[in-house]
Amino acid sequence: MTSDVSAFIKSNEFLDAIRKRRSIYALDKDVKASKEEITATIQEAIKLAPSAFNSQSARAIILFGKESEKLWGEGGIVEKAIRKVLPEGQSFDSTAKKLASFNAGVGTILFFEDRSVVEGLQKQFPLYADNFPVWSEHSTGIAQFAVWSALADINVGASLQHYNPLIDEDVRDTFDVPASWKLRAQMPFGNIAEAAGPKEFQPISERVRILG
Template identity: 75%
Template sequence: MTNTFIHAIENRRSIYALDKNVKVSKEEIIKTIQEAVKFAPSAFNSQSAHAVVLFGSESERIWGEGGIAERELRKVIPEGQSFDSTAQKLASFNAGVGTVLFYEDQAVVKGLQEKFALYADNFPVWSEHSTGLTQFAVWTALSEIGIGASLQHYNPLIDAAVQAEFDIPKNWKLRAQMPFGNIAAPAGEKEFAPIDERVKVFG
């Protein structure tokens, strides 16, 4: 019997060659992301994970020429160093149809720390688990409807500019960005370490 979940996570790959020729509707993409965020698990059912979905010109405000990512990166790249390779990478993200911004609500984390003081030190760690699970769920769900994506981490460099640009609540902490679109070229072969070195079984 085929395990459809294993098949789904096997097919989820980092897709960098994107274009805008998606075969599914904007509404289906939104619903897929909403359901993945809704059902992703979190410690104490905190539901601290949030997502902001940007389409078209809104996504271009992040990745487009002269956009947030370029402006913030140019501030930190040493003078005289070529920006060409970085510009090409940003252009590849901009070639898709949209971007998911992943956030963790720090007010939720703080509230749990106050309510369950015994575990206070653990809640920031569990928050990172929450966003990772949510990112994985969204990524895999998009893959299942034929949408390619990759996971980027331009935070904290772009945090303040994105917060101001899209009026993001101050208690939301940006954890990752996921540009997505039609798969213009598949991912290459992936190498795996021997599984018996990674999974130990006793008994």
């Protein structure tokens, strides 16, 4: 890459935000952004995230404080679900530490896809019926990435977790989730107490081909 092109890439604010997005596991509650600013950032990112047929099927619930603790806290939803399937004799210690690290943040985003939207599109466009569930997964991934990057841009750390479907039923009951919303991911967030380590990349020449 020439120096001119390298400088051009480094000046791209969008790419800079993506560079800042990392899986942050060391969280605390000392965030500089306000609850309102964090909420608005999440809402705007989900609003702007593209989706197939402009379906806008992504849904989210933002949990702050005690509500987030219901998910990650000691004796909370995730711990109870994991203990039910934990093989006899296997230690829970490492999992407990992981859950405690999520609980140390200020909140959690629960990401869902609205199946009623997907089913409606399947009926409206039967030719593509088999594709809409796949495109729905694309949509939630894009929404998650958009939120994750937007939070990083305001110096709020996060990571993406997938304890679904183990926790689906308890999440639905605890947070009054509509029946058509399917849980896809959980994103604990908070202040970055410790930055992520260096990230290794595969050679981009092996991942992207250029023709012409």
